[in-house]
Amino acid sequence: MSNKVTIIDYGVGNLLNVVRAFEHCGADVTIAESMNQVANAEHLVLPGVGAFSNGMKELEARGLIDPLMRHVVSGKPLLGICLGMQMLLDESEEFGSWPGLGLIHGKVVEIPDTGTDGQPHKIPHIGWNELLKPKARKWEGSVLGSVNDKSTVYFVHSYMAVPESEEHYLAGCDYDGRRICAAVQRDNVVGCQFHPEKSGEVGLNIISEFLRIN
Amino acid sequence: MSNFRLIPRLDIKGKNLIKGVHLEGLRIIGDPQEYAVKYYEAGADELIYMDVVASLYGRNNLSDIISRAAKNVFVPITVGGGIRSVEDVQHMLRSGADKIAINTAAIARPELIGEVSKRFGSQCMVLSVEAKKTGDGNWEAYTDNGRERTGLNVIEWVRRGVELGAGEILLTSVDQEGTRKGFDLELTRAVSEIVPVPVIASGGMGSVQDMIDVIKKGKADAIAMADILHYERMSLSDIRESALAENIHVRRI
Numbered sequence: 092m093s094n095k096v097t098i099i100d101y102g103v104g105n106l107l108n109v110v111r112a113f114e115h116c117g118a119d120v121t122i123a124e125s126m127n128q129v130a131n132a133e134h135l136v137l138p139g140v141g142a143f144s145n146g147m148k149e150l151e152a153r154g155l156i157d158p159l160m161r162h163v164v165s166g167k168p169l170l171g172i173c174l175g176m177q178m179l180l181d182e183s184e185e186f187g188s189w190p191g192l193g194l195i196h197g198k199v200v201e202i203p204d205t206g207t208d209g210q211p212h213k214i215p216h217i218g219w220n221e222l223l224k225p226k227a228r229k230w231e232g233s234v235l236g237s238v239n240d241k242s243t244v245y246f247v248h249s250y251m252a253v254p255e256s257e258e259h260y261l262a263g264c265d266y267d268g269r270r271i272c273a274a275v276q277r278d279n280v281v282g283c284q285f286h287p288e289k290s291g292e293v294g295l296n297i298i299s300e301f302l303r304i305n
Numbered sequence: 306m307s308n309f310r311l312i313p314r315l316d317i318k319g320k321n322l323i324k325g326v327h328l329e330g331l332r333i334i335g336d337p338q339e340y341a342v343k344y345y346e347a348g349a350d351e352l353i354y355m356d357v358v359a360s361l362y363g364r365n366n367l368s369d370i371i372s373r374a375a376k377n378v379f380v381p382i383t384v385g386g387g388i389r390s391v392e393d394v395q396h397m398l399r400s401g402a403d404k405i406a407i408n409t410a411a412i413a414r415p416e417l418i419g420e421v422s423k424r425f426g427s428q429c430m431v432l433s434v435e436a437k438k439t440g441d442g443n444w445e446a447y448t449d450n451g452r453e454r455t456g457l458n459v460i461e462w463v464r465r466g467v468e469l470g471a472g473e474i475l476l477t478s479v480d481q482e483g484t485r486k487g488f489d490l491e492l493t494r495a496v497s498e499i500v501p502v503p504v505i506a507s508g509g510m511g512s513v514q515d516m517i518d519v520i521k522k523g524k525a526d527a528i529a530m531a532d533i534l535h536y537e538r539m540s541l542s543d544i545r546e547s548a549l550a551e552n553i554h555v556r557r558i
Binding site: 105112140141211215217218219220241243247266288292294295 | 379401403473556
């Protein structure tokens, strides 16, 4: 297990709580603001809260997209959290249409504002919800390796990822009958819609599993 | 709906965790860090910290307490008391808070609500309301821990606060606070029914039945608890188990 983690700081949201959670799990954390720091990463984390378009613009303005893509091509692990997970997809419908990193095929769309029963529900989707394992999906060896089906984690979001392929759908959750993507994975690229740094012991276990990926 | 949330509330004066009745007559309980870690480990869904004298002195003293907590507590932390500006919010977020509760400064200058939610997202902007009953179906908003009247009608004020960008309401009944006689159900319901954002009921939790009532009759999305936990009248896991037994959706630990 390598305990070196690089967390990207691109001016979006408060990443200190992500840093504290990784440190609690024994990681040696570097906060990266420059291309070189990202290029030297072993385990790379892309956190983020806020608007998709703003997140992509900030990554681009800092020249961080290129080293991030090289990191992925080299086969080293990448974890996107919340907005950082959504940016892994091809595009988002937030404020028109914005291109994402395209590392996982699919789109980011608004969470439907009613449940499947037609009753309005609260947006953003905030609070603790259960992680659901898709049928025929194994969590062994993934970041969810030490997590039980139906463990609860903490969400705060108004948009959701819709991966094209069920293969990349690592976990879902149920919001009044609506299936919301909670985690994605394509090889070394992993994303969590929820906040592992705010999800108690379950979240810390997920962080520790990510650190164990070689 | 999302899981119903159980939230310990830590009222702080200086370095101490304290507890009062009707937000007054404060008694020292102990070291806030000890209680925060205990509640986190017992499965608290979030924590709320309130600097109860901050508004009087115009500053929030919690930054050190929050920095310490954030190293050991990995659930969302809300901080309130004496927060007056976007800079104050930034400072508390850097210390480790996830959400900020604002009462006095939002009443003095309602635009602050919009400034905070635009900059940090509405999920970060909790409107804290101290409500005192004035008659049938009417409540007045108070500031400075129920000491100062504002003349504002709670229902109108909450509606306006949400329009301005508040993402959650922390609704404290000054009448019920610290009494262990149950939440103000009528107040909680009146607020929950007019706003689309989550409402945290605070003040009065004395028994499991109080919790059930405020969920079922009051339509609350979460409860803040102090007295019942600090004095170990009940444990968080007892409360959680009782909720599950009543088919209330709470987080399973």
